[in-house]
Amino acid sequence: MSTFRLYNALTRQVELLEPSEQTDDGAPLLRFYCCGPTVYSYAHIGNFRTFLTADLIVRTAAALGWEVNYVSNVTDVGHLTEDDTADASGEDRMAKALKSKEGEQFANVWDLARHYTDALMADWQALNLREPTIRPRATEHVREQIRAVEALLENGHAYETEDGVYFHVPSFPDYGKLSGNTDIEELAVGAAAESRDVVVDVEKRDPRDFALWKKDDAHLMQWHSPFGWGFPGWHLECSVMAQKYLGETIDLHGGGEDLRFPHHECEIAQAEAITGKPFARHWSHTRFLQVEGKKMSKRDGNFLTLHDLTASVDNGGRSDWGAPVDPLALRLALISGHYGKPFNFTQAALKAAAKNIQRYRDADKAVQEALASNREGENNLEAPLADVYADALAAMCDDLNTPEALAAAYRGVNVILSQHRQEPLSGMAAQTAADFLNRINNLLGIVRHESPEGPSSNEDDEFAEYVESLLEQRTEARKAKDWPRADEIRAEIDALGVEVMDNPSGSTWRKKL
RNA sequence: GGCGCCGUGGCCGAGUGGCUAGGCAAGGGUCUGCAAAACCCUCUACAGCGGUUCGAUUCCGCUCGGCGCCUCCA
Structure with missing residues (x-):
């Protein structure tokens, strides 16, 4: 029964997600890496749609009795804002953020990264996202990244120039297997670089080659390496940290849809060029969300951070979006569409979600009261709630069909409330209902907060x-x-x-x- | 230009070759000092045009429309 089907970007079809190992107790062990954000600002609701997808994968796996080694990184090294990312030149995002208005409060980039990392974790908890097993930081794994560069230089997949160390893409014939961007793309890439009037490192041997190490002794964050002072290329941290904590071949790797190329493609190249083994067996990408029918952008005023929605208006919350919004309502709204399809986040949807959350709370409250009064009586909830839970889990196992799972969960809530209305729940029925709500909360995280300190003050x-x-x-x-x-x-x-x-x-x- | 996704009732959003998804909104009602909440009832859709089929919203083709990625982005 424990089959979990998930779209695999590598094969472009929905496939069985299969853990390759078991724990000592014989439970399947899923090794899962999900790319986290660069902490140069507050995370926005689009970031969280991706983390929510990862969270639902973890919860569904757990519901099936699996153990999950869940690693999600924090990118606290500034990478690049300019088009010439492949060369790793240009100003980095962290440095830019430091110079912005909000950045003035920070002493330096390290301070800035710490602040936004803390904010990320707080938001993470507010949205009822499960904490990763390990949350590694790029800056704490520079040694490992340098070693990876050395390995690639040694085995001939990389070469050094005046400016840095590059991965040589033609040395890795599988490049493009994830994104489909293969040789035809090569010409376009060259053309694109030229048309953008970008200064390309003339020593680069192929336009697709990407930086593993950038030599730069003026960079705000720099480390000493055998190739001189500088900083690691963006793609390196994820493959290095994933392998450090999860092994050479991991079961599942996820992230936002924009990461499919070049980031994940480059991760594959680096990792597999070193080990000669498949890096990840299953790849999952979350589609971007839109806000009121448009791509989020600061200019259109529809760029929303979690803080914008959940903070009180006095505290910077956006009154035009009904702040402060219940974080659980936001969570429900964000998972009410399938992760693999475009999703339109609207005020109406948020309101509908808030209303539903209210109902979950009503049911939870009624059940707690019934549990406390422990009345005599029949338990006629067992069969219907078992069915409903099975439906919800089956929907989640079917490529995370959250709309269907949510419909099932809601059906369960209505069964509980209508039963309770006819006649207050018996102690036994209340116990069944409480178990149901707990299981639904474990699976979908929408009944109540799981963190010890809820957002009460x-x-x-x-x-x-x-x-x-x-x-x-x-x-x-x-x-x-x-x-x-x-x-x-x-x-x-x-x-x-x-x-x-x-x-x-x-x-x-x-x-x- | 290359690759890919999507067009479902007022809105958000599943799904299926023939059997009402669900939610929200709206309208009517019950209840109520008035409200609110709750409860009951109503609202049967699948972009257009062809084709396959006994039968298509579901399969195929075309058209129209919206969107994403293609080295900033989750």
Whole structure:
């Protein structure tokens, strides 16, 4: 039953994802590497769509009883902003960020990288993303990268020039097997470089050759190497770190669709030229998302970081996007489309997600209460919830069909709530429902936060206290049938962004969506 | 130009050779001091044109339209 099918970019078809090893306990062990971001700024929701895809792979594997060695890096070395990336010249992104307005607060590039790395981890947790087994940093693996360059020089796949060390693409006949960019492309590449008026290292032997090491003793981040002071090429860090932590051949390698070429193609070339073994057996890419029908861009005002959406307006959150948005709603919105298809992120979709999350919370709350009261009675949830969970897992195993998995999960929530409405859940039924919600949360991460400290704070507690006190006053007024006074207080509460709901059993409140 | 993806009801988005995905929005209703929430009901679509077929939204071809990558980008 434990078959997990996933699109493989290498073969261009949906294939069985097969761990090549087992743990000592006999569980399949998946070795998975997903390319992380360069920490020169806050990560945006597009970055997170990719990390979310990785997260869902990890969760689905875990649901099947697999162990996952999940490695996701942080690129804290500045690479390049200019078109001549292959030559690794030009200004790097970190240096550029340091000079920007936001960059003024940082003492240096190291400081800047640390700040944005911390921000990444906080956002990561807010979105309920599972922490990678290992999160290596490029700057902490420069030794290994230098050794890889040496190995490639020794076995003839690389050569040194005045400016750096390059990988010689023609020495690796498989180059292009992932992207389909083969020899025809070669001409286009040369042409492209010329038309862009880029200064190409004249010593490069082939236009496709890419930098393994860039000699530059003026660079803000530089290391000493046998080839002089400088810094490693961008593609090197991932293949080196993946192999260090996961072995020479890994089961699955993922990232954003833009990474397919040249980044992943170059990783393959470097890694396989050294080991002579396949680097990764399965490749997965997440498609870019669009925002309100357009590619995200700062100019169009639709460039969204997690911070833009989840921070309070006072704290820089974007009111035009309804900030602060519940991070779980954002998570749900971002996984409501298939990872391999273009996805249009819209305000309407975000609102719909928020509403659904509310419902998951309602169910969770009802179940917790029922669990506490432990009523006598039948358990008629077992069979329906088992079916629904099986549907959800099967959908995820079918190339991560999140829309279908979510539909199934929601069906389960509705079963629980409608059952509970007819007659409060028995202790046994509540236990079944709680197990279901836990499993759904493990699989999809949309029921509640998993991190020990949820995003709650003293501020929230104080706010809640204040609302409760107002609500008490209103209840008094209602008892006295002083309707104008009651409505007045409700208006006050309403102004705080809170809605009041009067039920037969009393009044409750919650933050408006 | 090269490679690839997609066009589903007001919106977002699965899926299938014949049997209502789902969500959100909207309209009507129940409930309610008024609201809100909740619940019930309604809304049957697959870009266009051909072809294959007993039958196509689903397969094939063409047309139109949108989008992505092709050394900045997840």
